[in-house]
Amino acid sequence: MSLVMPSVRGQRATDAATRDLAGRLVRFGLVVLGFLIILLGIAVAPLPGPGGIPVIVVxxxxxxxxxxxxxxxxxxxHHAHPRVISPIRRLLRKDPQILAMSYHQALKVERFLVPRNLRVVVRGRRLFRRRR
Structure with a gap:
């Protein structure tokens, strides 16, 4: 009986080491896959539409x-630049509010790029509120 116990312990240690190595290889493969998806998103980004940004986020x-x-x-x-990274963090949550986040980003971009009298997104919000 005492001869069986050391071999079982050695087998358990080998199984744990094998599982640890397999887990590390799977994680490494997923990281490589993530980088490939980001590169794909960067390649798709110049095309019209928002196709590149969601792919990069995935x-x-x-x-x-x-x-x-x-x-x-x-x-x-995120600690160094919270205003820039917070939209990305909002998309990385378990239940992301994609429409609300895209609306806020559209407001920010419009405020930065478009003169006040030509802003469309803000006007649309005001019209929507009046109809209620």
Whole structure:
């Protein structure tokens, strides 16, 4: 009986090491996949429409969920530049409010680029509120 116990313990240690190695390989593969998706999003970004941004966010989600170093750097970047990174963090939540976030981003872009008398998004909001 005592001869069986050490072999079982050794087998358990080998199984744990194998599972650990397999987990690391899967995480590494997912990080590589995330980078490839981000590159695809960058390639699609010049096309008309918002096609590149959601693809980049999906790649970023895959990387941040599987890489501890990337998550740590992302948190540091968020502490350094919270106004820039907060929309991305809002998209990375479990239940993202995509329409509300895109509306707020459209308001910010419009405020930055368009003169006051030509702003369309703000006018549309005012019309919507009046109809209620």
């Amino acid at each position: 790649g970023l989600m895959i990387i941040l969920r599987n890489s501890f170093k990337a998550r740590r750097q992302f948190v540091r970047l």
